[in-house]
Amino acid sequence: MFELNGRIALVSGAGQSVGEGIAKVLARQGATVIVNDLIATRAEKVAAGIVEEGGKAIARAFDVTNFDATLEAVRSAEAELDGRVDILVNNAGVAEGRIAKPFRELKPQEWAPSIDLNIYGAMNCIKAVLDGMCDSGWGRIVQISSGSARTGQNINVSMYATGKSGIEGFIRHLAAETGQYGVTANIVALGLQANLVDKMTPEMIDQLVATIPIGRLGDPIEVGAFCAYLASNEAGGMTGQTLDFNGGSQTR
Ligand SMILES: NC(=O)c1ccc[n+]([C@@H]2O[C@H](COP(=O)([O-])OP(=O)(O)OC[C@H]3O[C@@H](n4cnc5c(N)ncnc54)[C@H](O)[C@@H]3O)[C@@H](O)[C@H]2O)c1
Numbered sequence: 001m002f003e004l005n006g007r008i009a010l011v012s013g014a015g016q017s018v019g020e021g022i023a024k025v026l027a028r029q030g031a032t033v034i035v036n037d038l039i040a041t042r043a044e045k046v047a048a049g050i051v052e053e054g055g056k057a058i059a060r061a062f063d064v065t066n067f068d069a070t071l072e073a074v075r076s077a078e079a080e081l082d083g084r085v086d087i088l089v090n091n092a093g094v095a096e097g098r099i100a101k102p103f104r105e106l107k108p109q110e111w112a113p114s115i116d117l118n119i120y121g122a123m124n125c126i127k128a129v130l131d132g133m134c135d136s137g138w139g140r141i142v143q144i145s146s147g148s149a150r151t152g153q154n155i156n157v158s159m160y161a162t163g164k165s166g167i168e169g170f171i172r173h174l175a176a177e178t179g180q181y182g183v184t185a186n187i188v189a190l191g192l193q194a195n196l197v198d199k200m201t202p203e204m205i206d207q208l209v210a211t212i213p214i215g216r217l218g219d220p221i222e223v224g225a226f227c228a229y230l231a232s233n234e235a236g237g238m239t240g241q242t243l244d245f246n247g248g249s250q251t252r
Contacts, residue, residue: 002232005030009231010074010085012064012125013092015042017195018144021220022089022227023047027055029228031087034077035059038096064092064121067128074128084132087231090122091144093164100156111159118163123170130178139183140231143171144223147189147246168242175240184239186230191246193218213248 004026014023015037027033027050035050037043040061050057058080062073078084095113099106122143133139148157149164168187175185192208194217200208209216226245229235 001234002229003030004087004228004231007031007086007231008034008078008081008083009087009089010034010036010077010125010129011089011091012036012121013038013094014089015039015046018190018193018218018220018223019089019091020046021222022091022144022224023057024050024053024055025221025224025228026087026089026231027057028053029232031231032056032058032081032083034074034081034085036064036073036092037061038063038092064124065116067120067124070124071128074125078132084136085129086133086136086138087140087142088125088129089142089144089227089231090125090167092121093118093144093146093160095160098160102154102156103158106159114160115163115166118160119166119170122167126174130183133183134178134181137182139178139181140235141171141174141183141185142227142230143167143185143187145187145189145242147191147244147249149189150242172240172242179239182236184230184236186235186239187242188223188226188230189242189244189246190223191218191244191249193220193223195220211249212246216247218245218247 009026009031011023013019014035035043035047043059047057047059060073062069095117099110145164148161
């Protein structure tokens with residue numbers, strides 16, 4: 001069950017952290033993974049790591065907010081792999097240069113990066129693969145989101161949350177449109193992940209962990225396992241859902 005043999009998967013922003021975990025697990029389940037990242041060395045390292053452990057992967061560096069670059073990279077990867085993308089995981093969502101401040105302090109020209117990446121970046125990748133999925137009668141789209149899309153938080157992420165909630169609305173409509181073609185689209189709303197230890201002090205981490213019932217931060221391999229399920233044949237009956245994956249946190 002949950003095998004992905006013969007499938008081609010594109011994972012955006014997969015050069016580190018959560019995306020790396022997703023790419024690894026999809027490859028372990030048998031998919032050939034197109035590892036995308038804005039930063040080529042990151043994508044290449046993750047793809048090489050997958051190949052080293054016996055999986056199939058190629059790297060493609062492109063900026064998902066650029067539609068032409070996305071389309072060109074997806075077509076070139078499909079030509080190299082002699083197939084089309086069956087599974088898309090839109091994971092890229094943390095914009096380089098995003099500015100974390102309260103909304104009162106943000107200038108209008110600082111609003112765009114998180115909104116562009118989370119909405120247009122995700123839609124660009126979907127646009128590049130959707131016709132192929134619908135024409136073949138099978139496809140899986142997994143949108144990585146955050147609890148902040150549905151819960152107000154005083155932690156300076158209002159633009160990020162705007163992007164996340166916008167793409168969540170889009171995915172629900174997409175699911176309604178594409179179910180008839182065998183293409184599912186679901187949202188995984190993550191809680192706090194293990195890579196936050198690189199960005200915060202131990203004291204801040206302890207405070208955050210105290211709010212999570214399982215008593216620890218999220219693990220990218222566990223997120224990958226959930227994505228592998230959503231990407232499988234067996235998940236064909238689930239679409240249009242927003243699924244919290246957050247250690248049981250009620251605050252999201
Ligand atoms: N880490 C958390 O605690 C957490 C919590 C909730 C949701 N999420 C979501 O999980 C996903 C992954 O987060 P992360 O913490 O692993 O991020 P990260 O910053 O560690 O890694 C993201 C990767 O995306 C790449 N990237 C950025 N902009 C890109 C672009 N325009 N095109 C292609 N690649 C791009 C970066 O180079 C980076 O390697 C995001 O959607 C994020 O919103 C993370």
